Amino acid sequence: MSLVDSFRNTLVPIHREGYPFIAGFAGVTVVLGYFWEPLFWIGLILTAWCIYFYRDPQRVTPTDDRLVISPADGIVSAVGPAVPPRELNLSEREMTRISVFMNVFSCHINRAPVRGRITTIVHKPGKFLNAELDKASSENERNGVVIDSPNGQVAVVQIAGLVARRIVCWVDENNSISIGERFGLIRFGSRLDVYLPEGFAPRVAVGQTAVGGESVLAEFGGEPSAPLVRIS
DSSP: OOHHHHHHHHSOOBOGGGHHHHHHHHHHHHHHHHHOHHHHHHHHHHHHHHHHHTBOOOOOOOOOTTEEEOSSSEEEEEEEEEOOOGGGOSOSSOEEEEEEEEOTTSOOEEEOSSOEEEEEEEEEOOBOOOTTSTTHHHHBOEEEEEEEETTEEEEEEEEEOSSOOOEEEOOOTTOEEOTTOEEEEESSSEEEEEEEOTTEEEOOOTTOEEOTTTSEEEEETSOOOOOOOOOO
């Protein structure tokens, strides 16, 4: 990656959702620094992290209807069959699920994996287990969004994690959404699950790094074989 690309990915706009938190961190930093200088520098580092957390970079999104794009930055933590959350009324049978885990340093803006009409939005209270655990999909607090895409119903589920305590969703039912369009965020580390109907084949493997709004997770009409990977 060139130096220009590094700056493009780091020095980016801040989403307005972060303004109150950044202001809070900065205010506490000033107060603590008044009493003891070392606390000022610690607070300054935490304020810088908060600014970095709420970054909202521009992304170049493929607009091919055959593709499913990653809804978030992070590590692909699961690829395989799973029954979708019951509250989404999708299917009692297993669908292909691809999970992307975000840590506290990931960009937490969530993006639509496909285009289409939003048919269902359901928020489900729950626990705050480590989002990397498989059972987090069924036990953690979550918000599910079902999109009626050109190739069937696709669900994207925002899952709260051990630190994350707030799921934000900006879209409404019956509205149209474009692939890669921002639709929400989860505060301070969590996970996104994407449930795909028959006909989609995964194009990622567990352990890969995904870029929200850019990385291709799956393809419609492709061969349903597992991708080959090489660790180097």
